[in-house]
Amino acid sequence: MKDTVAVALITSLSTLTAAGLAGSVSAWVTGRQLRHQGLLAREERAEQRAITSREMRRDSYERFLSEADAVYRVLDEGWLARPFPESDPWEAGFAARRALDEAYVRVRLVGPDNVAERGADVVRSVGEEFRLHARIVRSHPGTTDSAAALDPSARAGVLRARSTTSEEFVTTARRALGIEPSTVLDAAPVTDRLVRGRTAAAGQETHTG
Numbered sequence: 001m002k003d004t005v006a007v008a009l010i011t012s013l014s015t016l017t018a019a020g021l022a023g024s025v026s027a028w029v030t031g032r033q034l035r036h037q038g039l040l041a042r043e044e045r046a047e048q049r050a051i052t053s054r055e056m057r058r059d060s061y062e063r064f065l066s067e068a069d070a071v072y073r074v075l076d077e078g079w080l081a082r083p084f085p086e087s088d089p090w091e092a093g094f095a096a097r098r099a100l101d102e103a104y105v106r107v108r109l110v111g112p113d114n115v116a117e118r119g120a121d122v123v124r125s126v127g128e129e130f131r132l133h134a135r136i137v138r139s140h141p142g143t144t145d146s147a148a149a150l151d152p153s154a155r156a157g158v159l160r161a162r163s164t165t166s167e168e169f170v171t172t173a174r175r176a177l178g179i180e181p182s183t184v185l186d187a188a189p190v191t192d193r194l195v196r197g198r199t200a201a202a203g204q205e206t207h208t209g
Helices: 002-080 091-110 113-138 152-177 188-208
Strands: none
Touching (some): 091 113
């Protein structure tokens, strides 16, 4: 009788122990699965944030380049006008610069800092070009020549500044976006504007000569 009771107790204890062990293993496995799923969810959210951030940056950079092209277009018209027709202030120039400034604010917001710094170089160069153009026009009252014809070296200098600052911005922006050099960021309008500006300046100098 005692042996039977002992065997029953041992069997019960073994069953309870096995059940407890199975429960512990199941809880551990479940916890591990939940932790893994949580890790995957966090990684997915982080990846989605990175994609969203990259898209916002690309949109901001391309808008900035588009506004830079618009500014260069206005400047080209001013440099090549015979004579320069606008009164002071230059309304078209003011509007174009304001749009560029607003686009630059977006670049600063989305970052990173090195891209914002290159954007600041573009904005600063544009401001210097407007001031240089104004000085040339004001120093030749009543002229029938264009500002480009009045000071060809100044015109060539600002075109070089445009090229340098824009290309540095595009290069830095590509790095920030993780874009390979062979992949195109929408900088074509700026590049075209620089090429057309150089061609127009060369034609102006030939006509003057």
